[in-house]
Amino acid sequence: MGNSAPQLDDVPVRPDGRRLRRMAEHFHRYGMVTVTDLIGEATRGQVRAETDRLLGSHAERRDLRLATTGFTRRSMSVVPSEVIRDSGGPIADLYSHPDLVRALEDIAGERLYPCPKSDENFLITRQERRGDTHGWHWGDFSFALIWVVQAPPIDVGGLLQCVPHTSWDKSSPQIHRYLVDNPIHTYHFASGDVYFLRTDTTLHRTVPLREDATRIILNMTWAGARDLNRDIAADDRWWDDPGVSAASSIEE
Numbered sequence: 001m002g003n004s005a006p007q008l009d010d011v012p013v014r015p016d017g018r019r020l021r022r023m024a025e026h027f028h029r030y031g032m033v034t035v036t037d038l039i040g041e042a043t044r045g046q047v048r049a050e051t052d053r054l055l056g057s058h059a060e061r062r063d064l065r066l067a068t069t070g071f072t073r074r075s076m077s078v079v080p081s082e083v084i085r086d087s088g089g090p091i092a093d094l095y096s097h098p099d100l101v102r103a104l105e106d107i108a109g110e111r112l113y114p115c116p117k118s119d120e121n122f123l124i125t126r127q128e129r130r131g132d133t134h135g136w137h138w139g140d141f142s143f144a145l146i147w148v149v150q151a152p153p154i155d156v157g158g159l160l161q162c163v164p165h166t167s168w169d170k171s172s173p174q175i176h177r178y179l180v181d182n183p184i185h186t187y188h189f190a191s192g193d194v195y196f197l198r199t200d201t202t203l204h205r206t207v208p209l210r211e212d213a214t215r216i217i218l219n220m221t222w223a224g225a226r227d228l229n230r231d232i233a234a235d236d237r238w239w240d241d242p243g244v245s246a247a248s249s250i251e252e
C-alpha cells in the first residue's frame with residue numbers, strides 16, 4: 001500500500017450471501033451489474049478526486065474509427081494506464097485491494113488476475129464534445145470495473161448499452177448482425193456509480209453525447225485465467241497510441 005492507501009474499513013463492504021448471489025446472477029445474465037453499494041462513499045470520493053487531478057494534467061484527445069470493431073468511433077480524451085499507475089495515488093492500491101478483488105471474484109464466479117498488458121490495467125476517459133462516444137466494442141480481457149466519476153443527464157447521452165453473450169472476431173466483427181439478432185440493454189448511471197462488466201463477451205458502447213457535456217469514467221481491467229496465455233493482436237490499442245494501424249480518421 002502506498003501513502004495514500006484507501007481507508008481499509010471503507011472498501012468494500014461485503015454484502016450478505018443472498019445479495020451477492022443476486023448480483024452474480026444479474027452479472028451472468030446481462031454481462032454487467034451495478035456494484036456501487038459494495039464500495040464506500042469515501043473511496044469513491046478518492047477515486048473521483050484522483051481522476052479529476054490526472055485529467056487536469058495528462059489528458060490526451062482521441063478521435064478515430066477502429067477497423068477491428070467495424071469502424072465504430074472512439075471520440076474522447078484519455079489518461080493512459082502507465083500515467084495512472086505511476087501517479088502514486090489511490091487507484092493502483094484499490095486495484096490490488098484484496099477485499100475488492102475478492103468481492104468481484106465472488107460475482108464473477110472465478111479468479112481475477114491483474115491484466116497482463118500493462119497499458120490496459122487502467123484507463124480514464126472523458127467525453128466532452130457533442131457526438132463523443134465510445135463506439136460498439138468488446139474488450140481483449142474478461143473483466144472491467146467502471147467507476148462513473150461524472151455522468152451527464154439521461155437525455156444528453158453517455159448511456160451504457162450492452163449485448164451480452166456475444167464474441168469478438170477481429171477480422172469479422174459483424175456488429176450490426178449482433179444488434180439485429182439480439183436485445184440491446186441500456187443503462188443510465190449517476191455520478192458516483194460503479195459497475196462490473198464482462199467485457200470480452202458483452203458487446204457494449206456509450207450513446208453519443210447530444211450536446212457538449214462531460215462524462216468521466218475510470219476503467220480497471222482484470223484478466224480471467226483463459227486470457228493469460230492468449231496472444232493479443234497489438235494493432236488496435238488506440239488508447240495507448242492513436243496511430244495504430246487499425247485506426248482511421250473519423251471522416252473516412
Ligand SMILES: [Fe+2]
Binds near residue numbers: 137138139199204
Ligand atoms: Fe469497453
